[in-house]
Amino acid sequence: MxxxxxxxxxxxxxxxxxxxxxxxxxxxxxxxxxxxxxxxVTDSGRSTGTARMIANIPAPGDLRNLLATLAADPDAVLPRLMQHRLRSSAVPLLDGMAVGNLMIGGLTQMAGDIAAAVELARQMLGCPEQILPVSTANTHLCAELVDGRIVVAEAAVRALGKPAIRRLxxxxxxxxxxxxxxxxxxxxxxxxxxxxxxxxxxxxxxxxxxxxxxxxxxxxxxxxxxxxxxxxxxxxxxxxxxxxxxxxxxxxxxxxxxxxxxxxxxxxxxxxxxxxxxxxxxxxxxxxxxxxxxxxxxxxxxxxxxxxxxxxxxxxxxxxxxxxxxxxxxxxxxxxxxxxxx
The missing domain is CATH 3.40.50.10680 (CofD-like domains)
Structure with missing residues (x-):
């Protein structure tokens, strides 16, 4: 030491x-x-994937969860709202959507990129940690499986019942x-x-x-x-x-x-x-x-x-x-x- x-x-x-x-x-x-x-920032699951499609952004879900968890007061209204999932039988696309995913999408469009959006959210929530997306690029995770097949997007990479992953x-x-x-x-x-x-x-x-x-x-x-x-x-x-x-x-x-x-x-x-x-x-x-x-x-x-x-x-x-x-x-x-x- x-x-x-x-x-x-x-x-x-x-x-x-x-x-x-x-x-x-x-x-x-x-x-x-x-x-x-x-x-x-490559998640493509249901709520995050929908938010990515709506706002044309990298995956916000992991960032949203971290922001809400690390908030100065995680039990305050704003962090709880970010984690709240909409219930909407009338608009199936939004059923189960985490409100915070849409918030980050809106902030990204306002601020210019997802890193600036996350910093704005961090300040609003009072998070004492620095929170960074690994990238501001809107890209997708893909994998080559051991049988040679290629699977595209994160949800397919973690799908059940497929051969093992050879490379990402x-x-x-x-x-x-x-x-x-x-x-x-x-x-x-x-x-x-x-x-x-x-x-x-x-x-x-x-x-x-x-x-x-x-x-x-x-x-x-x-x-x-x-x-x-x-x-x-x-x-x-x-x-x-x-x-x-x-x-x-x-x-x-x-x-x-x-x-x-x-x-x-x-x-x-x-x-x-x-x-x-x-x-x-x-x-x-x-x-x-x-x-x-x-x-x-x-x-x-x-x-x-x-x-x-x-x-x-x-x-x-x-x-x-x-x-x-x-x-x-x-x-x-x-x-x-x-x-x-x-």
Whole structure:
């Protein structure tokens, strides 16, 4: 631990989707003075996809969720309105639409791009974190499957019952938002995950400049592995498989640490409930440990999962075992202290 790490303000960047990045940033508020989210913009699901079509914008859904969660008062009217989903049998296109998606669409048209729109929303909500889209480009996530087929748009990439994903790409190709590159460059810790492995985490790495920034930054790069597999994305993958795929994208020597949840703490009833929905807890094994260390990455196994909250109804997505923000934040702070910049 360097003296400078003790005395200067720590900076953390969370890279991924709206849910996982919220857990990281909420948990690190007591420990990191500067907190930045770099958020995926390629979702094409029902509400977000409709908003993209209406306003001709990058995907607003993950940004909306993060803005509402990180608001100065998440229970105030405006953040709750952003998360509210319209009910409209008369206009099926808008049935289930999150009001915040339309708000971001309107702000984008007013301000000129989605980054400016998000900054306006951040100020209105009083979010203390910096929130950045990974790109201002309106592009789509595509994938080549192991059987050679190409699937187009994020909803198809995560669709159930298809062969495994071989590689991801954007159509059209797009560059990252320059302030996102700057944030990665200046960070002490960059956190990838937790979140949808292909459609949020690896999707952000598809934008030109992000992987290069991760390779060049002096920050400690941490992967927070998901607690379970994800139907349509990581079925049958082990923890080591996740890390291997991430290292394949980043290149050797970039990823420093993988934070892994200790599944021995999970109640059997919780495991059974999620397994019945096709989300199987990722169990860390000695084989995983050896494989991850062979990649030059340090595996850290901790009890990171939240207490069982019971079943949660999510819009158009499967629930999962989430990380406890406070425990996760503490673990990331310790990593920052132990591996601080000189």
């Amino acid at each position: 360097s003296e400078s790490t003790n005395t200067r303000a720590l900076r953390i960047v969370a890279l991924g989707g709206g849910g996982g990045s919220a857990q990281v940033l909420l948990g690190t508020r007591p420990f990191f003075a500067e907190r930045t989210a770099i958020i995926a 790409f954007l159509d059209p190709p797009a560059a990252a938002y320059p302030p996102a590159i700057t944030a990665i460059t200046n960070a002490d810790v960059v956190v990838i995950g937790p979140g949808s492995f292909y459609t949020s985490l690896l999707a952000t790495l598809c934008f030109e400049g992000i992987v290069t920034a991760l390779r060049e930054t002096s920050a400690t790069v941490v992967f927070v592995c998901n607690t379970t597999t994800q139907p349509g994305q990581t079925d049958g993958m082990s923890i080591a498989d996740h890390v291997t795929r991430l290292v394949d994208v980043l290149g050797p020597g970039v990823l420093d640490v993988t934070l892994i949840n200790d599944t021995t703490e999970l109640h059997p009833a919780v495991v059974a409930r999620y397994s019945a929905a096709g989300l199987h807890p990722l169990v860390f094994t000695e084989t995983d440990r050896q494989a991850i260390r062979a990649l030059g990455v340090e595996p850290l196994v901790r009890h990171l999962a939240e207490s069982d909250p019971g079943y949660r109804e999510l819009w158009n997505k499967a629930d999962t075992i989430r990380h406890d923000p406070q425990v996760l934040g503490l673990a990331l702070w310790k990593i920052a202290l132990d591996r601080g910049k000189p």
